[in-house]
Amino acid sequence: xxxxKVKFYDEDKGFGFIASDEGSxxxxxxxxxxxxxxxxxxxSRVEFSIVDGKRGAQAMSLRILEAPVSLVSRSRKPADxxxxxxxxxxxLLDGIGGGLKRGKHPEPAQGKKIATLLRKLxxxxxx
Numbered sequence: 001x002x003x004x005k006v007k008f009y010d011e012d013k014g015f016g017f018i019a020s021d022e023g024s025x026x027x028x029x030x031x032x033x034x035x036x037x038x039x040x041x042x043x044s045r046v047e048f049s050i051v052d053g054k055r056g057a058q059a060m061s062l063r064i065l066e067a068p069v070s071l072v073s074r075s076r077k078p079a080d081x082x083x084x085x086x087x088x089x090x091x092l093l094d095g096i097g098g099g100l101k102r103g104k105h106p107e108p109a110q111g112k113k114i115a116t117l118l119r120k121l122x123x124x125x126x127x
Contacts (some may be wrong), residue, residue, distance in 0.1 A: 001047045002026075011039040018046060018059055020029065027058045034062060043068035058064060077124060085124075090119060 002020050006028065009016030014030035032048065033040060040046075045066040048059040077085075085113065096106055106114065 006044045032062045
């Protein structure tokens with residue numbers, strides 16, 4: 001199977017490109033990503049199969065071999081800042097909880113924002 005590095009990937013648009021080790025550029029669609037993966041970082045080493053698509057070579061059955069190492073060191077936010085964030089999030093979740101008790105789910109856009117906030121908080125606590 002061919003290998004290469006991800007040159008570019010836009011999660012919102014659902015596509016990107018791989019620079020294969022042979023020197024060619026291969027189209028990467030979101031459907032080729034491994035199950036459960038929604039994005040991939042540029043610089044990731046990948047292995048993939050190639051099919052001829054409408055506009056040239058297209059990657060299929062992608063497998064991530066190595067993700068790039070982040071050069072940014074992560075540091076924790078001060079505890080007093082975190083307490084404010086957690087308290088605001090609790091208030092937000094309380095409001096959603098009330099709606100759920102009445103049988104009303106949050107709007108999709110609001111649900112996505114809340115899920116993003118929860119993931120960021122989890123990442124911050126997991127440093």
